[in-house]
Amino acid sequence: MAIVRTKICGITSVEDAVVAAEAGADAIGLVFYRPSPRAVDVRQARAIVAALPPFVTTVGLFVNASRCEINETLDAVRLDMLQFHGDESPADCDGYHKPWYKALRVKPGIDVRAHAGEYQGASAILLDSYVAGVPGGTGESFDWSLIPRDLSQPLVLAGGLNPENVERAIAQVKPYAVDVSGGVEVRKGVKDADRVRDFVRRVRGWV
């Protein structure tokens, strides 16, 4: 059985980053989108990244950010990958000399395969729930039967995952990785250490 990777998104503190890393998360996500309750600035992000042990991937999440803002963030913070969570075109995502992936928000009627196929430079495609007016981090799941089996890029499953449903999600969707934020929080922006550990254990099949 393939190993499924875990990303804990929306980390806002050193404490939560260390909990995620010690739990066995493969990656953490830092939200550089000011309207989000999980937004971090570069000073917070640098402290979080500095506290991480080796081999934990740091992902910077942007929503329709300018090239200038992304470049300034990359100059200030050691980010390993970029996650584009807005309406960025394939050209908008290229040119940073970093691996990147694109989030697509799924609702009935969207042709996921065709949409994903536009992002040939992406290291992966993240599928999240569509909620009108909210770009992400909604805590809402979507109908996993809408996910095509034959995407050309690795699939990161997101949207409303939690320790209670992640094993079912993995069994049904067989993603490359899973991404969680709200399902392991005490409140928006603050992780629940026990739920983070439980989530990672279940993804790894340790329970």
Ligand SMILES: O=C(O)c1ccccc1NCC(=O)[C@H](O)[C@H](O)COP(=O)(O)O
């Ligand atoms: O977390 C946010 O506030 C956020 C804001 C704008 C765009 C994306 C955002 N978060 C993305 C994620 O945390 C995850 O990649 C994904 O959407 C899962 O979130 P959740 O449903 O809360 O597990």
